[in-house]
Amino acid sequence: MRKNDEVAAIVPEVIGWRQAIHANPELGFAEHETAAFVAAKLKEFGLAVYTDVSATAVVATLTKGRGGKAIALRAELDALPIKEAANVAYASRKEGVMHACGHDGHTAMLLGTAKLLSESGSFDGTVVFVFQPAEEVLGGGKKMIEDGLLNRFPVDQVFAVHNWPGFPEGHIGVRAGPQMAAVDDFEISFRGSGCHAAMPHLGDDPLLAAASFVTAIQRLVSRSVDPLSPAVLSVTQIHGGRFNNFVPGEVKVEGTCRFYDPALSDHCAAEIERVAQATAAMHGVSAELAYKRGYPPVVNPASGAALTAQAGADTVGAECVATGFQPSMGCEDFAFLLQGVGDGAYVWIGAGDVGPGAGLHGDRFVFNDAIIPIGIGFFLNVVRRALPAGGK
Structure with a gap:
């Protein structure tokens, strides 16, 4: 100095x-x-x-x-x-x-x-x-x-x-x-009826849907965003269940999106919603997205x-x-x-x-x-x- x-x-x-x-x-x-x-x-x-x-x-x-x-x-x-x-x-x-x-x-x-x-x-x-x-x-x-x-x-x-x-x-x-x-945050609630872990055929499995979503949503950056436009999507939290012998009726997945192009805010929101709904339908449960637009x-x-x-x-x-x-x-x-x-x-x-x-x-x-x-x-x-x- x-x-x-x-x-x-x-x-x-x-x-x-x-x-x-x-x-x-x-x-x-x-x-x-x-x-x-x-x-x-x-x-x-x-x-x-x-x-x-x-x-x-x-x-x-x-x-x-x-x-x-x-x-x-x-x-x-x-x-x-x-x-x-x-x-x-x-x-x-x-x-x-x-x-x-x-x-x-x-x-x-x-x-x-x-x-x-x-x-x-x-x-x-x-x-x-x-x-x-x-x-x-x-x-x-x-x-x-x-x-x-x-x-x-x-x-x-x-x-x-x-x-x-x-x-x-x-x-x-x-x-x-x-x-x-920029930073946006998201929370997805996967909901179903849940069931005893020993009798999975009597219910459905929001936890399995959540796990599938975590894998599937990685395509957002790798396959839906221009590789010359930097973006990051990270799943940071999964919450659901209290007992090891019961499949929960609700599981929440939370995460964040980061990018420089403000237009990616709408794109991320739409893509997360699409993948969440498709994943939920595949597993016979429902999905509800809360998408929060944060700092530009x-x-x-x-x-x-x-x-x-x-x-x-x-x-x-x-x-x-x-x-x-x-x-x-x-x-x-x-x-x-x-x-x-x-x-x-x-x-x-x-x-x-x-x-x-x-x-x-x-x-x-x-x-x-x-x-x-x-x-x-x-x-x-x-x-x-x-x-x-x-x-x-």
Whole structure:
């Protein structure tokens, strides 16, 4: 990383904030203590702070210069329902809840950015700091938009970072086009009469139908999707039965679909329904599909990707900025903000290689504090690039 004494001076304080947040994790839409901590810091820095925007969200604004153009910087407040196994002094104090994705680090980095911009930042425009609830599963980003975030705080661009284990430490990754996938979830209920396991001829077998479906649905990706259009379908849960001597009357199959092409959402829904109904008919049972359309893909516009690549080069040097890597099949509800604003970018900050269970959503995940100065420096350079002092 290129030397920045101003950033280096506050890193120990920022690490302290992160560890305090980590020790007190909260699940989506219940981040009351975390939000209060964030709001108090932002007020201390002298920003205008708003806690009435959407659920537990905290939004703050800082305007300098003529205040024309506005950009938003976003971090997440929520933790995950995971029991922590990492051996750290600041481990979670809440049983079964853990910051296993690094949202504590993202929040701390954005707080550090707000502090430095308020004290000495030179830019022309408005920076909107968005600390959103419920990024994990519950779609807090979508709710913020539905509750009027972008109407109340209109911006020209929106940016976010995510620590990325497995990506080289100290490197920044941003690509024009898809960077994260869309996600849809499905649940199929196979229903029949069930029967005693010793007398299968007296009933039918939803469990056998479910097992057949798991095999048959694999054709969705291999035989119904263009091989040049990436897609993943994974069956992740099967529930049914309570006794080993009775065939259950109902079995539920759950899973997820991931893709970059939004048109595949309708295709997956239709194909899963078709295969489920055909499988059920073959086994003499019924099938009912519940298909939930989730987060859209994170697609970086070329302009936002170019600006963040430049800001990344300002931060770590052009040789440490990657733009041609393969996107992830993971998902992110930053997609809603990026769609709503229309410009900006989602950026990875490499956290280096990690061991089993220590990656994102692992119970031994430990945020790499060495990337904190990179994250703060990057955000500062995004503001400098997007809102140059004196205007363009």
